[in-house]
Amino acid sequence: MSSRAGIATITKRKNRSQRFPPILQGGFRPFFLGGAVWALVVVVLWVSVLTSGAKLATMFDPLVWHRHEMLFGYLGAVIAGFLLTAIPNWTGRPPITGWRLAMLVGLWLVARLAVLFSLLVGAGVAAVFDVGFVLVLAAVCAREIIAAKNRNFPIVLIVLLLAVANGLDHADAFGLVQLSGSGWRAGFTLIVMLIAVIGGRIIPTFTRNWLVKHRPTAASPAPPDRFDSVCLAITAISLAGWVAAFDPLAVGASLVAAGGFQAVRLSRWCGNKTLREPLVLCLHIAYAWLPIGLLLMGTSMLHPGVPLTSALHALSAGAMASMTLAVMIRATLGHTGRALRADGSTVAIFVLVTVGAAVRVAAPVLPFDYNRTVGLAGFLWGGAFLLFAVAYGPKLLGNSLKPQT
Secondary structure, three states, X not given: OOHHHHHHHHHHHHHHHOOOOHHHOOOHHHHHHHHHHHHHHHHHHHHHHHHHOOOOOOOOOHHHHHHHHHHHHHHHHHHHHHHHHHHHHHHOOOOOXXXXXXXXXXXXXXHHHHHHOHHHHOHHHHHHHXXXXXXXXXXXXXXXXXXXXXXXXXXXXXXXXXXXXXHHHHHHHOOOOOOOOHHHHHHHHHHHHHHHHHHHHHHHHHHHHHHHHHOOOOOOOOOOOHHHHHHXXXXXXXXXXXXXXXOHHHHHHHHHHHHHHHHHHHHOOOHHHOOOOHHHHHHHHHHHHHHHHHHHHHHHHHOOOOOHHHHHHHHHHHHHHHHHHHHHHHHHHHHOOOOOOOOHHHHHHHHHHHHHHXXXXXXXXXXXXXXXXXXXXXXXXXXXXXXXXXXXXHHHHOOOOOOOO
């Protein structure tokens, strides 16, 4: 096909997509909104279980369900929304829209309900839908990348690895294999590494762009170099050792080193010069949870008095939640034709998620009732996602202010 014919085909498909409701005109729209709502549902149900003894209709242990759904449910939706929005930019192909997008979102939603109500539908059905969604997402991404002969195919391999980790978590939870949590730890590690890799691309870039426009005389973030590669390698090796349950002392020391390297890496991105721009500053704050979490994780393996749960929540409720909210907000504003500016609700979202994560991380050592402290953390943290749904839901459901590119 000639380039002119290819452009005509793409234009035709884009025009056709405009016939669908706005929510089905881009993957970021239903998946970001659906993911935020699901995160709120999960934290509300988990806090209810923890504080009032409420029962869930899932075959998962409540704690395992909470962990699984935040990792593979909420983050699965955000990853889907991100990839379905980024891949058209990488490949020049039109985005997945309309009925194809609706079917993919529907599969994600059915998977969430099947896992939640697995006592009724069965563990096998829940696993098929849950793992099946990730596999279908990988197939959709692979089709678009291969058709464009794009070099970003490794992202498909990461999605496939997430599907494997998801399946192993199901098998472990239902006693089919004895993995001692290796499945969820593998998925957790993949997400942490995605944050480290993608954060290392977008945070210095967005910071540099803002500084060039608003503070042209200020020093710019250091460009990626060998130090970044070493930092990522140490982080990956350390987390792999944690997944495989290698010698705790060696893995703990390695994780502490990885946390130190990540802290130095973050300091090279000039976050202290972006105090006047919340949309950029929030990315630096979100990434700061990564070295904090790695340092806490390593320290917990070296000194049992430091709770591992604090490290895990620094990386999940802190780094993963904050970074995904930051990305969802920027993508929503940019892809719906709005100015990249943080209003009051946006600032409140980041304050709530940051304070909520901090309270949850500190909960085991605070001199207050643990369950009530966790409930407070859940209230604050969940409030961030509720506010995102309220403030950004209309933008995701409505028409763009200008045509999307």
